[in-house]
Amino acid sequence: MALKEKYCHEMALRIVLQCIESHANRYSRYTEPLLAISADFYVRLFVKLHSGQGKVKRSVSKMASVYSCVGCGACSLQRLGNAIPTKGDNFKYTPPSGPPVNMECEHCGSRHRVGGPIWAESMYNMDFISRVITGLQKEQFKTSPRIIGMLTMMTEELPDVPLYYIIDQLCSLLHCNVIPLIQFRSALLNAGYRVSLSHAAKGSAKTDAPMNVIWDILRCWTKLNPIKKERIVPGSLIEKILSKEMTTDISFDVHPDANPKSREVKLLRWQANPEKDWGPKSMPKRGATDDDQSQKKLKNQGKRKNKKSNENVNRTNKKQYPCKYFKAGNCNHGDDCVYVHDEIQINEQSNPKEENKMEI
Numbered sequence: 338m339a340l341k342e343k344y345c346h347e348m349a350l351r352i353v354l355q356c357i358e359s360h361a362n363r364y365s366r367y368t369e370p371l372l373a374i375s376a377d378f379y380v381r382l383f384v385k386l387h388s389g390q391g392k393v394k395r396s397v398s399k400m401a402s403v404y405s406c407v408g409c410g411a412c413s414l415q416r417l418g419n420a421i422p423t424k425g426d427n428f429k430y431t432p433p434s435g436p437p438v439n440m441e442c443e444h445c446g447s448r449h450r451v452g453g454p455i456w457a458e459s460m461y462n463m464d465f466i467s468r469v470i471t472g473l474q475k476e477q478f479k480t481s482p483r484i485i486g487m488l489t490m491m492t493e494e495l496p497d498v499p500l501y502y503i504i505d506q507l508c509s510l511l512h513c514n515v516i517p518l519i520q521f522r523s524a525l526l527n528a529g530y531r532v533s534l535s536h537a538a539k540g541s542a543k544t545d546a547p548m549n550v551i552w553d554i555l556r557c558w559t560k561l562n563p564i565k566k567e568r569i570v571p572g573s574l575i576e577k578i579l580s581k582e583m584t585t586d587i588s589f590d591v592h593p594d595a596n597p598k599s600r601e602v603k604l605l606r607w608q609a610n611p612e613k614d615w616g617p618k619s620m621p622k623r624g625a626t627d628d629d630q631s632q633k634k635l636k637n638q639g640k641r642k643n644k645k646s647n648e649n650v651n652r653t654n655k656k657q658y659p660c661k662y663f664k665a666g667n668c669n670h671g672d673d674c675v676y677v678h679d680e681i682q683i684n685e686q687s688n689p690k691e692e693n694k695m696e697i
Contacts, residue, residue, distance in 0.1 A: 338451070338452045338453065339352060339452060340403060340405050340450060340452035342405055342410060342412070343410070343501075343502070343503040343506050343538065344412075344500040344501050344502070344503075344537075344538070344541075346375040346380075346537035346538060347375065347499070347500055347501065347535060347537045347538075348403070348452070348455060348500065349375065349380050350373045350374075350375055350380050350382065350456075350460060350537070351455035351456040351457070351460070351499060352453070352455055352456075353373075353380060353382060354368070354370055354373060354382065354384070354455075354456035354460065355400050355453075355454055355455050355456045357382075357384055358396055358399070358400070358456065359396075361386060362393050362396050365388060365389070365390045365393055366386050366387060366388050366389075366393070367386075367387055367389065367392050367393050367395075367396055368384045368385065368386060368387070369384065369385040369386075369387060369462065370382065370383075370384055370385075370456070370458075370459065370460045370461065370462065371383040371384060371385055371461070371462045371465045372460075372461060372462070372465060372466060372469075372491075373460040373461070374487065374491075374536065375536070375537040376487065376536075377616075378616050378617050383465075385462075394428075394430055395420050395428060395430075397417050397418035397420075397430065398416055398417070398418045398419060398420035398430070399456065399457060399458045400416070400417045400453075400454045400455065400456060400457060401414040401415055401416045401417060401453060401454060401455060401457035401499070402414070402415045402417065402451055402452070402453040402454055402455075403415075403451070403452040403453045403455060403500070404436060404437060404438045404449045404450070404451055405449060405450050405451075405452060406438075406442040406444070406445065406447050406448075406449055407447050407448055407449070407450055408442060408444075408445040408446070408447030408574050409442060409444050409445040409447065409510060409548075409552075409574065409578065410502070410506065410507070410510070411442060411444055411548040412500055413437040413438050414437070414457060414499060414500075415433060415435045415436055415437050416433050416457065417433065417454060418430055418431065418432060418433060419431045419432070419433055443549075444548060444549065444552060444577075444578060444581070445574050445577050445578055446577055447574075455499065456499075457499050458497075459496035459497065460496075461491050461492075461494070461496065463492060463496075466488050466491055466492055467492070469488060470485055470488050470489065473485055473488075482604070482605045483605045483606075483608050485604065485605075486599060486604035486605040486606045487536050487606060489598070489599045489604055490534060490535075490536040490597075490599050490604075490606055491536055493533050493534065493597055493598065493599060494533050494534070494535060494536065494543060495531055495532075495533045495543050495544070495545065497545075498531075498533075498543050498544065498545050500543070501535045501537075501538065501541040501542060501543040502541070502542050502543075502544075502551065503538060503540055503541055503542075504516060504518065504521055504540050504541075504542055505540050507551065507555060508555065510574060510575070510578075511555060511559060511564065511575050511578065511579070512564055512565070512568045512575060513555070513558065513559050513562060513564050514558075514562045516554075516555070516558045518540070519591060519595045519596060520558075520589045520591075520595075521542065521554065522542070522592065522595045522596075523588075523589060523590060523591050523592040523595040524554045524557075524587050524588065524589055525542075525544055525546055525550070525551075525554070526592040526594060526595060527587075527588040527589075527590060527592055528546065528550060528554075528585055528586070528587065528588075530544055530545055530546035530550065531544060531545050531546075532544040532546070533597070534597055534599075534600075536606070539606075539607045549584060549585070550585050552578055552581070553583045553584060553585040553587055554585075554587055555578075556578075556579060556581075556583055557583065557587040557589075558589075559579065561589075564579075614631060614634070658676050658677060659676060659677045660674055660676035660677060660678055661676075663676070663677075663678045
């Protein structure tokens with residue numbers, strides 16, 4: 338089960354890896370991911386298969402369910418099983434204890450949704466990626482700069498931290514100014530945690546810091562860049578998050594490792610679309626052209642908003658007609674009824690012929 342969150346691109350990769358692993362286990366085989374990439378509206382995976390009944394049992398500890406808060410977006414993982422080392426290379430497999438979260442989110446009080454299972458281990462083989470980058474540097478292709486940039490980002494990713502957060506989204510939840518990437522990464526590094534980007538999304542932050550540390554960083558940021566008072570409504574998500582006390586010492590001093598190497602040397606990473614409306618389109622129809630698709634897209638913009646305004650216009654237009662239920666004494670809508678309840682106007686509209694005779 339996929340979740341509609343900002344980390345959906347990486348979650349898609351991990352769901353596919355989990356599916357391949359579960360199918361391989363049925364034939365006493367297990368997988369070793371070499372490379373998994375999400376780019377240009379598709380996913381592409383390179384996986385190596387191994388045989389070994391003993392290591393197949395370990396697969397249950399490589400998968401996890403995802404608990405995601407519908408309010409603040411905080412996510413937690415629950416492994417499907419535990420692999421406890423015993424004597425030698427042997428392991429003892431036990432069921433997990435959980436869930437890792439309460440009924441309500443500890444940060445905002447919202448409920449959780451459960452997704453997955455997903456692959457919770459590393460998606461890359463660093464030796465394989467290094468050999469691919471070396472080969473690309475020897476033989477140049479048209480897309481070599483982009484491939485090298487994306488592969489370099491993968492070598493910088495934290496291999497043992499699944500999923501990521503989007504900095505812009507976290508700031509939009511609090512209606513505050515967006516914290517710069519360098520300052521956000523510096524705050525995490527100064528607090529003793531690791532952080533990296535993700536190749537799957539621009540402006541992402543993949544970290545091993547718990548969610549309360551991330552909110553502490555944004556609480557400290559809002560003190561330096563105050564939010565408008567009218568934004569902080571009592572009982573709102575913003576008020577619930579900002580009202581909690583900080584438990585982490587936050588420092589925004591620039592850390593030496595705050596700027597990733599791929600960003601520092603300005604490698605081509607997230608390439609912009611080559612043209613407008615580029616990407617997957619709807620199923621082709623007979624006689625349809627790209628211009629028809631663009632016109633349809635413009636026509637459907639604001640469709641729901643226009644529908645509501647049309648409904649309001651219809652309500653006002655119906656006020657010229659008498660309510661037959663009010664005349665019979667059975668209308669339960671009262672003043673909210675879209676038809677006329679004025680007895681004088683109802684009598685005038687119900688007897689138009691008599692009015693004409695009076696005028697003659």
